[in-house]
Amino acid sequence: xxxxxxxxxxxxxxxxxxxxxxxxxxxxxxxxxxxxxxxxxxxxxxxxxxxxxxxxxxxxxxxxxxxxxxxxxxxxxxxxxxxxxxxxxxxxxxxxx
Numbered sequence: 001x002x003x004x005x006x007x008x009x010x011x012x013x014x015x016x017x018x019x020x021x022x023x024x025x026x027x028x029x030x031x032x033x034x035x036x037x038x039x040x041x042x043x044x045x046x047x048x049x050x051x052x053x054x055x056x057x058x059x060x061x062x063x064x065x066x067x068x069x070x071x072x073x074x075x076x077x078x079x080x081x082x083x084x085x086x087x088x089x090x091x092x093x094x095x096x097x
Contacts, residue, residue, distance in 0.1 A: 007047050010060045023070050 020033040052058045 004051055006052050007049050009047055009049050010062045014062055026070055
């Protein structure tokens with residue numbers, strides 16, 4: 001019996017800084033993304049995901065989905081229906097909980 005635990009995580013660490021910079025770039029904003037040093041590891045925490053690759057041939061790269069989600073959020077913000085979006089997001093979140 002195989003009692004291994006598999007983590008469906010990306011090999012690549014994506015920081016909130018990376019996501020914020022992408023959002024600034026996608027929106028054409030002139031905002032600066034500033035970091036506050038809280039003493040955390042610069043490259044984040046890493047988990048061994050080699051089992052997913054070795055046993056199932058799977059590797060995950062979240063960047064494309066992150067960019068798609070940023071596009072989605074930007075489109076929602078541009079539509080002007082902030083209250084409707086918030087209610088929709090709340091309903092979707094409660095449906096998946």
